[in-house]
Amino acid sequence: MTLTRFVETTREAVAPITDGATVMISGFGTAGQPIALIDALIDHGATDLTIVNNNAGNGDEGLARLIQLGRVRKILCSFPRQSDSWHFDAAYRAGQIELELVPQGNLAERIRAAGAGIGAFYTPTGYGTPLAAGKETRRIDGRDYVLEYPIHADVALVKAHKADGVGNLVYRKTARNFGPMMAAAARHTIVEVAEIVPTGAIDPEAVVTPGIYVDTVVQVDPSYYEGRL
Amino acid sequence: MADAPLSKDELAARVARDIPHGSYVNLGIGLPTLVSDHLPEGSGVTLHTENGMLGMGPAAVGDQIDTDLVNAGKIAVTELPGASYFSQADSFAMMRGGHIDVCVLGAFEVSVGGDLANWSTGAPDAIPAVGGAMDLAVGAKASWVMMNLFTKDGSPKLVRECTLPLTGVGCVSRVYSELAVIDVGRDDSGEPITPRVLETFGVSVAELQDRLGLTLIDATREVQS
Numbered sequence: 001m002t003l004t005r006f007v008e009t010t011r012e013a014v015a016p017i018t019d020g021a022t023v024m025i026s027g028f029g030t031a032g033q034p035i036a037l038i039d040a041l042i043d044h045g046a047t048d049l050t051i052v053n054n055n056a057g058n059g060d061e062g063l064a065r066l067i068q069l070g071r072v073r074k075i076l077c078s079f080p081r082q083s084d085s086w087h088f089d090a091a092y093r094a095g096q097i098e099l100e101l102v103p104q105g106n107l108a109e110r111i112r113a114a115g116a117g118i119g120a121f122y123t124p125t126g127y128g129t130p131l132a133a134g135k136e137t138r139r140i141d142g143r144d145y146v147l148e149y150p151i152h153a154d155v156a157l158v159k160a161h162k163a164d165g166v167g168n169l170v171y172r173k174t175a176r177n178f179g180p181m182m183a184a185a186a187r188h189t190i191v192e193v194a195e196i197v198p199t200g201a202i203d204p205e206a207v208v209t210p211g212i213y214v215d216t217v218v219q220v221d222p223s224y225y226e227g228r229l
Numbered sequence: 230m231a232d233a234p235l236s237k238d239e240l241a242a243r244v245a246r247d248i249p250h251g252s253y254v255n256l257g258i259g260l261p262t263l264v265s266d267h268l269p270e271g272s273g274v275t276l277h278t279e280n281g282m283l284g285m286g287p288a289a290v291g292d293q294i295d296t297d298l299v300n301a302g303k304i305a306v307t308e309l310p311g312a313s314y315f316s317q318a319d320s321f322a323m324m325r326g327g328h329i330d331v332c333v334l335g336a337f338e339v340s341v342g343g344d345l346a347n348w349s350t351g352a353p354d355a356i357p358a359v360g361g362a363m364d365l366a367v368g369a370k371a372s373w374v375m376m377n378l379f380t381k382d383g384s385p386k387l388v389r390e391c392t393l394p395l396t397g398v399g400c401v402s403r404v405y406s407e408l409a410v411i412d413v414g415r416d417d418s419g420e421p422i423t424p425r426v427l428e429t430f431g432v433s434v435a436e437l438q439d440r441l442g443l444t445l446i447d448a449t450r451e452v453q454s
Contacts, residue, residue: 028280028317029303031296054317081358082303092356101357104279105321105364112318125325125364128398130349144398173314174281175297180316208316225296 004167004214006196010040013190013218017041017155020073022050024111024156024182025063029055029082032175034159034192035062035228036220041157047071052111052151054104054178056080056088061228067091076151078104103131106148108181114150115184115213123148156186160209163191165199167211176208183213190216233431234407242267244333244375244405252330253277255365258302261333261375275311277329279361281320284312301361321361324368332369334362336376336401338391341443342421343401343414345374346393359396366397378406378441385441387411387424408432411445427452 007013014037017023023041027033042065051072056079057064066072068087075097080088091097102110103125113121122145126132136147158179161172169191171179183189196219235243241263248254248264251273256264265287268274276285278300285300286307294305315323323329338346348362349355366372376386387404399415409432412425425448426434434447 029299031280031299031303079358079360081356085356089356099357101359103359103363104317104361105325105368108317108321123325124367127367128344129363129395131359131363171314173295173297173308174278174299176314177281177317181318 002215004163004211005216007216007218010036010192010218010220011043013037013192013216014040014044014046014157016188017044017046019046020048021046021154022052022152024052024151024153024178024186026156026158026177026179026182027053027055027063028174028177030058030062031173032159032171032177032179033062034157036192036224037157037159037190037218038062038066042066042069042071048073050074050076052076052107052153052182054078054107055082056085056099058082059084060087064088067097070096072097074098074100076100076102076107078102078107101131107151108178110148110151111178111181111185113148114152115181118150120147120149122146151185153182153186154188156182156189158183158189158191160191160193162195162197162202163193163214163217164197164202164211167191167214167217168202168207169193169209169211169214170202170206171208180209183209188215189213190218192218192220194220194222231428231430235430236407237263238267240375240405240407243410244373245269245272247373248272248274248331250274253283253328255279255324255329255332255369257332257334257362257365259335261335262302264333264375277320277323278306279317279320279324279365281315281317282308282312283315284309286312321364321368324361324364327368327370329369330371332365332372333375334365334372334401336374336386336404338386338388338393339374339376339401339404339413340388340391340421341413341424343399344391345372345396345401346391347374347396349394351393362396366400371402372397372400373403373405374401375405378404378408385443387413387441387443389443409437412448
């Protein structure tokens, strides 16, 4: 219903996020991770968050810092354990963070399903494994499937490359990853972009995320990321 | 029978030799990544990376490094002419939908029925992580495993039943190892087949059978003829 809003600062962009919110964060490792919005969320102070991301933070920046500060109650991700995921590792071992481990393709499809209004879906992924334990299964045409439910969110923080004046987005290379599904799945989608271009400057055939999914856009100068990715 | 067990590079070259011309291929993290170095010029193979790209090129060096362009192991890579980018949902739909011809995966254990265990060592204090392993295992038209046939302490990794947490059921069709190439899987009624040894390297089929403690079919002559 509402048109995309353009704000001057990341602080304004994240202001609506409340304690206890479920927040989707785009990115695969640091590629496509909206670090400026996460920094603003840290300053904002919201806590008791449920985070949806492929990973559980890298190094000391962005999502890793949010976890280090104890703001994350639960995380849904496919691959938390990395060589530089020490803040998650410490929080997990201390029992301070709850983990729902989701196979990567199921994570993507469950987020997609939320944005697409799908109630649940049957997927072959995970059948017969511990990650499907207790889940409903069904044999269809001789193949076994597991019933998986959508993942909804209050807010999505997404990094894209460019936005136009109505919030249409294009991404850059493999930094696209979860952005398009998260933008559609969350009730409120906040996007950081390197560049805002006039409406009409993005070829309609090349739009990846239509502006209908985008609530707030903030421009972040590429120098913000220097030495941080 | 070749004279000696294969080195990692020889094994990668052996896997590369079996990838049909023009295939769409996903190479798992670790040992399978080596296969790309052995695809011959003009192989027509297109590499898929599950974080959202077809037409992945070699690792990026120097000025080529772009933090927005990484592979599934989060290593900076390059794009080849004809490359395409897509979301993770599209990438796994491509995989799950059976559009990828071959997936080469590493493994902790494979059963004779083609069950795969490659995501968890089952250690109680370990932090679990699965990534795309379960999706890759069941999605490709052919899932091959590339691994050493025995652990460092000498236990077989090709087993009657997996003891570690499973990644997928009946999903592996072939195992490439330093000692042998072996077909595994299930028959039409879903029963595990007797593994068929297609080729050995520095070991006889009888010896393999003994060391693995499994009944094996010697298919090495069929393959050579």
